[in-house]
Amino acid sequence: MFLPKYPDSPTPPPAHTHTPTDPTPVQRPLPSVSIDRNAGAALVVGGVVLTALLATVAVTAISVAVAAVVLRSQLREHHRR
Template identity: 70%
Template sequence: MFLPKYPDNPTPPSAHTHTPADPAPVRRAIPPVSVSSGAVAAVVVGGVVLTALLTAVAVSAISVAIAAVVLRSLMRDQRR
């Protein structure tokens, strides 16, 4: 009499054997970059200078606009 090898499982075992994949490659970290205090100071000073220049340009533009409005008002009063 013929008895099945695996009575609880009606499907036959697979002929293909599973081989595990290679482990994930090791990720290499970027080497740490050291930033000197001189570089930080240069960036801060550069930022302060650029901010001061931008402020100076803005104040100058406002002053010119006010002067133009005053001159226009004076010229209009002179025509009357």
Template identity: 75%
Template structure:
């Protein structure tokens, strides 16, 4: 039977040894933010106002588009006669 050949002496230690590094700096935690009822109310009111403005812009855009279609149709009918 064939047996693997092992070296007579163990492998030499690595020539380069790793020097211990400095310990990792301690991560600083963020300062705590106190959230009270007034802050929540302000954020909610701001969100409602911004949403209302967005809806107003969308309604205005739709009404302008409908008006443009109606005017174009009226002008086309007027130019045919």
């Protein structure tokens, strides 16, 4: 005879409970990637070049912003006279 935990509950007990067949996941090894020395050197040089280009763009943007502020200040003083 089945006695429910909560006799006043209108919800019937679950008919099926899930039990995992394999509780531990299968550990798969990652594939090994081999990079030769020339490819590594090219990757490092490419990173250095891209970093230098990014720094150049940043310095140029700052220089243009400073020049714009200076020109705006000079034009404002010129219009006041």
